[in-house]
Amino acid sequence: MKLASYADGSRDGHLVIVSRDLTQAHFATGIATRLQQVLDDWGFLAPQLDDLAVQLNHGKLRHAFPFDPQKCLAPLPRSCGWAVVGAEGGVQRDAGTFGAPHQPLRAPAEGHPALAAIAGDLAAASDAPAALDALRLLTLAVDWRLDGELIATQCAPLALTPDELGPGWAGGRLQARLHLLHNGSKQPARDVDAAPGAALARLARLRALRAGQVAGMSLGDLGLTLAPGDSLHLDLKTAEGSSLFGAIDLDIAPPDLTP
Known part of the structure; x- marks a missing residue:
């Protein structure tokens, strides 16, 4: 669903x-x-x-x-926690709010997209198969950082159960493509291959996870130089080109032209 x-x-x-x-x-x-x-x-x-x-x-x-x-907020506007999980474990972010898919930024910032896994309750030290069983939903998120500091996290409008992901979901892995438009200009798409169960298991190595914890699997940085007045469109799609979670559409506030 x-x-x-x-x-x-x-x-x-x-x-x-x-x-x-x-x-x-x-x-x-x-x-x-x-x-x-x-x-x-x-x-x-x-x-x-x-x-x-x-x-x-x-x-x-x-x-x-x-x-x-x-009309959408983030699917889960307030979570129990947000962590971007890498090979060395989880980097905990503040539990708080996720921005809507069309929420503007007031200043240019570095964007770091991630596949976000929303978990149910998961015991500490659970292995990857148990963590995969605790996976409830997936969505697309972007961390926005200014001078290295996290200033906002934005989410796509939809969260999906894995059975909605089609042939791109197999063996507990999602394979898809991240598409970007910068000021309406198409950027090179990038392949995504992510294992949410493994990410949740790494996050739960030392502590139990509560229902509503969100683990992000980094998709790298955007590699774009953004400026005031820019627009950005991000969409994670199937190999056939169908949008999985709906798009994140970002506008950066234009420069203040007040004399």
């Missing part, structure tokens, strides 16, 4: 189910209103959401409406 959080004036947004072709959505009201609720009670609530997704994909929900990514 594909999940998103619509902005409704609250900190966490309102949970919606999104159709496989990204054209329709339906509120998950009656099952859960926030994604964290689902992560806390996954075994009971996720099957209900999956049934709703099946009905949506078959056009059987009377109150479905056109999906609008511009």
